[in-house]
Amino acid sequence: MGRITLLATLFSLCTLSLMTVAAAAAQPAVQPNQAPKGMLKTLEEQIDPQITALLVIDMQNDYVADNGKLGKAGFDVKRIQAAVPAMNNLIMEARKAGVMVVWIRQTHTFKDSLPNYVASNVARVKDRPFAETDFLVQGGSWGAEYYEKMTKRLDGELEVIKHTYGAFTNTPLDTYLRARGIKTILSIGTVTNVCVQSTAMQGWFLGYYSIIPADAVSTNDLSLHQATLKNHSIFFGYTPKNDDIIAIWKKYAASR
Numbered sequence: 001m002g003r004i005t006l007l008a009t010l011f012s013l014c015t016l017s018l019m020t021v022a023a024a025a026a027q028p029a030v031q032p033n034q035a036p037k038g039m040l041k042t043l044e045e046q047i048d049p050q051i052t053a054l055l056v057i058d059m060q061n062d063y064v065a066d067n068g069k070l071g072k073a074g075f076d077v078k079r080i081q082a083a084v085p086a087m088n089n090l091i092m093e094a095r096k097a098g099v100m101v102v103w104i105r106q107t108h109t110f111k112d113s114l115p116n117y118v119a120s121n122v123a124r125v126k127d128r129p130f131a132e133t134d135f136l137v138q139g140g141s142w143g144a145e146y147y148e149k150m151t152k153r154l155d156g157e158l159e160v161i162k163h164t165y166g167a168f169t170n171t172p173l174d175t176y177l178r179a180r181g182i183k184t185i186l187s188i189g190t191v192t193n194v195c196v197q198s199t200a201m202q203g204w205f206l207g208y209y210s211i212i213p214a215d216a217v218s219t220n221d222l223s224l225h226q227a228t229l230k231n232h233s234i235f236f237g238y239t240p241k242n243d244d245i246i247a248i249w250k251k252y253a254a255s256r
Contacts, residue, residue, distance in 0.1 A: 043238045044248050046184045046209040053100040053182045055167060056091060057189030057196050059084075059150045060105060062136045062143030064190065069136050069143055076220040080190050081149070083218035087188050088151040090216045090242050095154075097249035100180055103159045104167045106195065107144045108135040112163045166198035174206055184209040186245070191219035193228040201236060210237040213245060 040046045062068040064080050071077040094101055110118065110132055122130040137144040146153070153159060160173045167173050177185070185208045187200040196217050204210040212232050219225045233239045 040209060043240055047245060047248055049097040049099045049249055049252055051181060051183040053102055053177055054094040054186045055102050055104055057104045057187060057199055058106050059147050059189050060137050061145055061147055064147040079220055080218045084149050086215045086242055090213060091151050093246045101157045103153045103157060105159060106137050106162050107139040108137055108163060109139040114164055117164050165195045166202040168202040186211045186213055188213055188216040192217045193219050193224040197228050204236045212239050213242055214239045215241050
């Protein structure tokens with residue numbers, strides 16, 4: 001009985017192998033040096049307003065305001081504040097062009113924060129036990145609210161709450177974007193080298209074209225800001241200026 005079963009198994013495997021070979025032979029030959037069908041190569045193709053979402057990341061008091069936790073700790077939040085007009089301008093132009101605008105806000109409590117994130121914060125407090133009020137953008141606090149000089153979120157614009165650096169981690173962001181047919185994300189906000197970079201890279205790994213508008217992001221460390229933009233432009237996607245993006249959107253508006 002065992003021998004019969006073995007022979008039957010071998011016969012099935014041989015049949016499956018022959019079917020696989022036949023199916024492969026039936027497929028059209030892949031042409032060398034041929035780009036994938038539907039690939040969007042140029043910046044103009046990638047930021048078509050109908051397939052683009054603008055992600056506004058972490059523009060909150062603790063990160064941006066003078067009396068937020070970063071400002072009180074001595075970080076140069078003025079550099080971040082200086083980029084706010086460019087961010088607001090791009091948001092307004094996105095609305096005019098019909099680009100989907102999504103607001104990303106980070107909040108933290110012990111209950112909703114990942115253990116590795118909590119550990120990285122605990123290490124900052126040396127002289128006493130880490131308390132929940134020590135979190136940047138603590139959930140429910142003034143520090144977690146949007147910076148007052150940012151343009152206000154409109155009622156119809158989505159808000160995604162995250163509890164770590166990247167906006168795709170344990171959030172419905174990917175579901176929202178795919179439901180709208182989005183193929184490209186423009187990540188703006190702060191800080192360039194942490195939450196903006198994390199979100200932009202996560203989106204790229206999920207298959208989105210990932211763009212960081214160079215003058216609509218900022219951090220308190222110029223060298224890290226520049227290094228992040230350079231790295232992104234080499235390995236992940238375009239890093240254009242606002243004017244380049246807006247000019248393309250206006251061309252789309254004129255042609256439709």
